[in-house]
Amino acid sequence: MNADEPNGAPLDLAQTRQRIDAIDREIQQLIGERAQWAQLVGKAKGELKAAVDYYRPEREAQVLRMVVDRNSGGLLSNEEMVRLFREIMSACLAQQEPLKIGFLGPEGTFSQQAVLKHFGHSIKGLPLATIDEVFQEVAAGNADFGVVPIENSSEGTVNSSLDLFVTSPLKICGEIELRVHQHLLSRSTRLEDIERVYSHPQSLGQCKAWLRANLPKAERIPVSSNAEAARRARNADDAAAIAGETAAHIYGLKVLGRQIEDRPDNTTRFFVIGRELFPPSGHDKTSLLMSVKDKPGALYELLTPFADQNLSMTKIESRPARTGKWEYVFFVEVEGHVDDARVSAAVAAASARAAEVKVLGSYPVALL
Numbered sequence: 076m077n078a079d080e081p082n083g084a085p086l087d088l089a090q091t092r093q094r095i096d097a098i099d100r101e102i103q104q105l106i107g108e109r110a111q112w113a114q115l116v117g118k119a120k121g122e123l124k125a126a127v128d129y130y131r132p133e134r135e136a137q138v139l140r141m142v143v144d145r146n147s148g149g150l151l152s153n154e155e156m157v158r159l160f161r162e163i164m165s166a167c168l169a170q171q172e173p174l175k176i177g178f179l180g181p182e183g184t185f186s187q188q189a190v191l192k193h194f195g196h197s198i199k200g201l202p203l204a205t206i207d208e209v210f211q212e213v214a215a216g217n218a219d220f221g222v223v224p225i226e227n228s229s230e231g232t233v234n235s236s237l238d239l240f241v242t243s244p245l246k247i248c249g250e251i252e253l254r255v256h257q258h259l260l261s262r263s264t265r266l267e268d269i270e271r272v273y274s275h276p277q278s279l280g281q282c283k284a285w286l287r288a289n290l291p292k293a294e295r296i297p298v299s300s301n302a303e304a305a306r307r308a309r310n311a312d313d314a315a316a317i318a319g320e321t322a323a324h325i326y327g328l329k330v331l332g333r334q335i336e337d338r339p340d341n342t343t344r345f346f347v348i349g350r351e352l353f354p355p356s357g358h359d360k361t362s363l364l365m366s367v368k369d370k371p372g373a374l375y376e377l378l379t380p381f382a383d384q385n386l387s388m389t390k391i392e393s394r395p396a397r398t399g400k401w402e403y404v405f406f407v408e409v410e411g412h413v414d415d416a417r418v419s420a421a422v423a424a425a426s427a428r429a430a431e432v433k434v435l436g437s438y439p440v441a442l443l
């Protein structure tokens with residue numbers, strides 16, 4: 076790029092805009108061509124029935140990794156570049172029909188933000204009342220995929236999501252990491268007016284210190300989602316909600332306190348759930364559910380095959396098995412894809428020692 080005239084003088088406004096117009100023409104032409112090629116790739120996959128049959132998360136992850144690799148030294152951040160390319164792929168995939176994605180509604184939740192971050196805007200979002208319903212709608216085929224919160228960097232695991240995997244046949248096909256900024260939203264403009272604060276229990280937990288310092292006397296009322304909190308706060312001057320920016324727009328509330336989360340790196344991790352497993356992308360994780368026979372050293376025995384294969388374990392969490400008192404299942408995450416030789420060898424060895432090993436899914440590691 077050369078933004079200067081050959082003699083070194085800067086271009087004037089009209090000339091610079093002409094250059095931008097010319098570049099836009101090229102970009103538009105290329106996006107159109109890309110859409111045609113995406114359609115041809117679709118045809119190469121054979122006569123398939125629905126959008127879900129064309130979706131390839133492992134390929135999308137590879138495309139976006141290449142975008143990041145090419146972006147070094149660019150003016151736009153990796154996040155921005157990835158967002159733009161996600162939207163292009165989202166539009167290419169939606170040429171016939173958009174994917175249907177279920178999430179914990181109503182409109183304006185962080186789950187909805189996670190959906191748009193991962194799948195782009197060319198989808199049909201299905202806001203559902205509970206996480207349980209997200210699982211049910213995907214299992215029934217009414218949604219192609221679902222997005223459910225799984226853990227927060229300050230508040231820990233969302234147990235209600237994890238427990239649903241114990242009985243569900245669904246698979247984990249992706250993970251999404253979303254930086255979560257919480258705001259105090261109200262119809263009132265005065266902090267002194269606020270006597271009640273509504274929010275999801277996870278969000279109340281993420282803003283504990285701020286609430287203690289700024290609204291020590293206000294009652295904290297847990298509700299089913301942040302958007303539901305915003306909906307309630309819109310009805311009274313003495314009420315506020317803790318929720319994201321989108322909820323402020325949707326429910327017409329003012330921001331009384333901005334970015335009130337206690338930790339500046341507050342991040343929520345979501346799983347994409349679907350009905351089938353996808354092939355490796357080259358940089359994947361595998362989630363497993365394992366139950367052990369009740370005997371000394373059982374958990375140790377179960378985990379050694381992963382150490383033997385030199386696989387790093389990124390998470391382990393125990394949950395009540397609900398089959399008997401003091402019986403547990405373990406959620407384990409390891410690096411790699413279940414089709415990789417080392418992962419499949421470790422899973423086979425663990426299966427021989429465990430009461431049950433269920434592969435919940437192998438999926439590309441969240442990009443940004």
Ligand SMILES: O=C(O)C(=O)C[C@]1(C(=O)O)C=C[C@@H](O)C=C1
Pocket residue numbers: 113116117129130131132134135138163164165167168
């Ligand atoms: O490569 C493919 O399989 C495509 O269908 C193309 C494409 C793309 O736009 O790059 C579109 C949708 C898929 O989810 C993955 C990639």
